[in-house]
Amino acid sequence: MQERVAIVGVGCTGFRSITPESSYKEMVYEAATRAYTDAGVDPRRDVESFVTVAEDFHEGTSIFDEYTPDQIGGALKPVHTITGDGLHGIATAYMLIRTGQFDIVAVEGHSKASNIKTLPEVTAYAQDPVLNRPLKLNSHFIAGLEMNRFLFETGTSHEHCAAVVVKNRYNALNNPVAPYGADLNLEDVLSGSMLSWPLGIRETAEHADGAILMVLASEDKATYLTDKPIWILGAGWNNDSAALENRDWAHAIYAEEAARMAYRQAGINNPLEAIDIAEVDDTYAYKELQALEALGFCREGEAGILTVEGFTSPDSGLPVNVSGGSLGMGNLLEANGLARAYEIVLQLRGEAGVRQVEDVNIGLAQSWRGVPSSSGAVLILAN
Amino acid sequence: MGMRKVAVVGAGMTKFVRRAQETPKELSWEAAHMALESCEMTMDDIEAVCLGTAPDAFDGIHMNGEYLSDGAGAWRKPYMRSYVGGGTGVFVPIQGWYHIASGLFDVVMVVAEEKMSSYYPHAQAAFLTIFDHTTERPLKPNLLWIFAMEMNRYMTTYGISKADIAQVAVLHKRNAADHPCALLGDADITLDDILKSEVLAWPVQRLDVSPVSDGAVAVILAAEHVAKRITDKPVWIEGVGWHLDTGYWTNRDLAYPRYVEYAARMAYDMAGIKEPRKEIHIVEPYDPFDYKALHHLEGLQLAERGKAPELYSDGTASRTGNMPVCPSGGLLGVGNPIAAAGLMKIAELFWQLRGEAGARQVPGQPRRGLAQAWGDLMQVGTVVIMGR
């Protein structure tokens, strides 16, 4: 068994609302080339296994794994696809290297949301076909239900959620790969139209296209390839109730359980003390607050208050979503978790440019697979 | 640095039927429940769940893995779904294997489920969407085309006849008559029956193909120290391998599945097998079409290229022969619920190597078996070697 695994290379294409000039293969190739150059490896010679994350309906092609190997250098090599978020992909690569059978594994995820003309319908096809779909509701209704219960049980206010949008989209202005940076105030956010009350349109991340690839390596190879390996201290993932009918609507239990698993591996008892920087799911603004509580950074009902007090701003106690999160970088479908991890890697390497936070040694990335799922993952990294 | 040993300790499956009353979640549950009962465990003992199911298009459910998660026992547990097309059935135990071999988990449940009958009017039409959306789909391709073209290429390259190939269907369907879950077992089927069946896409005839089915299979995997506590007959996973070839299938020679060879070599290396033909006692290659079993036996290095039919004609492949092939009856006999079919082969080896396969039992106390699946556009090979 090979216990220590590090991220040794990362590459992304940058994210935009449309990417008409490249096919998904060409877009992924760009991210792959950057990552392999960053890691200093030749995928044909050095990378021993490849993990991709994708969902057929997002691609418009069944058995999508058929089309994954060529553009990541995996043709006629061990490649497989996980229907999960990018962090599930990283956890998979982590497990593969730990078996001792593989030293270098690549993980790829991408979004071509702009190519899905009927994205709301496609998203709705994930709802239970017998019990929920006949209601013919736009899937955002699930976020609306959850947000309502979350506000009710935790005492979080609407303004608290809006503060997340203000922070993250402002952070995105400093992120050259983020398309949705904006300098908004609370009123701007709250005056947007309603999507599914109490969820407003400006609290919902817009989709974007783009691709990310990461290279992971075992300890021996990692220290050989780079002088800035980013170690995986813990990886956790969990699924809560698949059915809407028996959910805990206020709490992100899957995030609590995934975090518990990751903290246990990392030997972390006090997350707020141990973690220097976090990138969490903010597909909907309230999700960031729900995640902070689920991850144990604060007690129930406190996340909103901490946000308006500025505790989660880049220059404060626990910088959260310095990258801009999904609200700033775009909802990247399966690649969301990779985008969260990407920022943590850059920060821990000291390569985050204008966004660089001082003295960061341990970072956390968390993701959620979006409505109607209750599936999420947590990754803890250290330099 | 030693590799952590992983064993299969329990298995369960549903019948493979043309159309099941059960929903996909219920099928998963039935198989998982049976697997747990078979080794007297409960969900509390299971630390993670791995699920395999083929394209979401069949069920018409996006993010099908999430939908099935509770049926597979993944409530409040770490859960992931993997896929490599048809190869998924033998890949998902590999996924379970790396969960445990990584040291992160000690006991994992592996479930493979398929409900193809939901697709209306016929599941085969859903396969249209596996072809490239821009360069191939406008031709309105049919899944049968790609199999028929590969079969033709294989036959023409090596001078193999339809009768040579039909032997496979006869043996597998006769074997399946002894499988309690089989859809197409037939103890009396003859070569003539196969050769006289309706031509679907020449050279493929109706009885050369395994039909659309519903079903689910589950196995329980455990780390060595746990496996030895649960059962006195753990079946070890000795080697795993998988390889995915390029998506440009029209740029490859379809006569030989090199991706199966590379997957097999990966597994043989891990298992320390130097002479597969002597060291593998039972082989369950993937047989959605009869010629595929031959194609795969060659890729697995268990027969020379173009010579696999001889294994059938000289009796080697029969249950009492030197290297029984598909004693379960394979997909041709038991049925083809895509992901579940591959895992069925793993379950079969589990039962065979423990002497629990009843009427299908291969005599002589076989100690080592190989299960293989294939998938995608003639593209992926997945191999698992199990041993006692």
Add this chain to the structure above:
Amino acid sequence: MTANIKEFPGISLNEQDFADGKILYNFDKLNGLYAWDTGIGIGSYLASLKNGVILGSHCKTCRKVVVPPRTICEWCFRPMDEFVPLKDTGIVNTFSLCYVTWDVQRIKDPEIPAVIDIDGASPMHGIMHMLGDVDPQEVKIGMRVQAVWKPTSERKGSINDIQYFKPIEEK
């Protein structure tokens, strides 16, 4: 295990149960519309088909010409930016005679899908298309064929700008 179990789970239904109204079911039709960006590789391929030319691309490192063209060589992982016009003739690598449509309707005259290795591309590099204007029983692997194009005005930049491939008359 199977030696001991008498009854495996799973309840089989048959079509008659549905016709007799004994089964409750739920019906839905999916609406999935996608507009896939073709990018440079396939975009060039389609534009070229509109002009009546089958395009390939050349990898300098591997020294081969592939079709359909792509901007990435999957073998050496280098970019490919050299497009090469190929001939519109080729050899049948394999084929089938299909009597069933994609949505499982029986037809009398078979459709003839084939993989055609295109002249000008490296050996064993071809595309899938249909054969036409030929007696199904006469089709052989190794047969030389020629593309039959749609008239210029009807071409749209699609694989269907080629109607089918037909045998080249031997002189």
